[in-house]
Amino acid sequence: MRQVKIYPNSQALTDAAVQYFIQLGKRSIRERGRFSIALSGGSTPKGLYQSLCSPSNRSRLDWTAVHFFWGDERHVPPDHPGSNYRMVKEALLDCLTIPLGNVHRVLAEMSPEGAAFDYEEELREFFPDDWPRFDLILLGMGGDGHTASLFPQSEGLHEERRWFIANFAPKIGQWRLTLTKNAINAARNILVMVSGESKAGMLAKVLTGPEDSLEKPIKLISPTRGEMLWMVDEAAAVQLTQTGSYICSF
Numbered sequence: 001m002r003q004v005k006i007y008p009n010s011q012a013l014t015d016a017a018v019q020y021f022i023q024l025g026k027r028s029i030r031e032r033g034r035f036s037i038a039l040s041g042g043s044t045p046k047g048l049y050q051s052l053c054s055p056s057n058r059s060r061l062d063w064t065a066v067h068f069f070w071g072d073e074r075h076v077p078p079d080h081p082g083s084n085y086r087m088v089k090e091a092l093l094d095c096l097t098i099p100l101g102n103v104h105r106v107l108a109e110m111s112p113e114g115a116a117f118d119y120e121e122e123l124r125e126f127f128p129d130d131w132p133r134f135d136l137i138l139l140g141m142g143g144d145g146h147t148a149s150l151f152p153q154s155e156g157l158h159e160e161r162r163w164f165i166a167n168f169a170p171k172i173g174q175w176r177l178t179l180t181k182n183a184i185n186a187a188r189n190i191l192v193m194v195s196g197e198s199k200a201g202m203l204a205k206v207l208t209g210p211e212d213s214l215e216k217p218i219k220l221i222s223p224t225r226g227e228m229l230w231m232v233d234e235a236a237a238v239q240l241t242q243t244g245s246y247i248c249s250f
């Protein structure tokens with residue numbers, strides 16, 4: 001059963017995501033001494049990073065216990081305008097005091113396969129389990145139903161063994177680097193943030209439409225031993241009807 005929380009606007013959505021992030025972070029640090037997160041690119045998650053950076057919010061978490069990973073990255077250098085690392089650095093990391101070893105950047109300046117194998121090694125060093133058990137994976141949803149860098153009709157949708165791969169996105173003609181569906185689904189908690197009327201049609205199809213995950217890869221995401229929460233604003237939820245999904249409005 002999917003849990004979908006609907007907020008009046010994108011600011012209310014961001015405010016709720018900040019509370020969720022900080023409460024989950026405190027609980028993870030209390031229970032396991034650390035908070036391991038995989039961050040997403042995109043404008044919706046960026047709003048959360050910027051809000052966490054505010055003096056009132058950033059003082060509420062022990063950031064030295066937080067380990068920052070990326071759920072996906074573009075195949076560009078870290079100073080490129082399209083880099084997810086650069087976006088998170090400018091929106092959040094630059095306002096925090098954290099040990100360098102806590103920032104696990106994808107070396108996207110390497111070859112696509114080289115960067116993917118290197119990052120999978122880094123993940124396997126940090127997570128000694130069969131799959132990477134992140135405390136939280138943040139995801140957005142593209143208008144085409146992609147999430148992370150799992151794009152419609154891309155080869156990466158069929159990967160069953162690896163944790164992190166290079167994935168060519170045919171629709172945009174670019175190499176991307178991404179957690180695989182199985183690696184994402186191993187997380188303790190997954191938060192999907194969706195904002196804006198442009199996503200309304202796809203969100204309704206994803207939450208209530210037929211099973212067509214190769215066309216809408218975010219439908220592949222369903223945690224095997226964890227929780228998944230959708231936080232959406234009313235503009236994105238405008239075509240949602242209460243058909244079997246647990247929906248509560250805020």
Ligand code: 6PG
Binds near residue numbers: 045073139
């Ligand atoms: C990326 C993201 C991508 C993003 C969605 C939603 O690297 O672009 O990981 O999956 O989350 O495209 O982005 P918006 O919130 O900007 O629509």
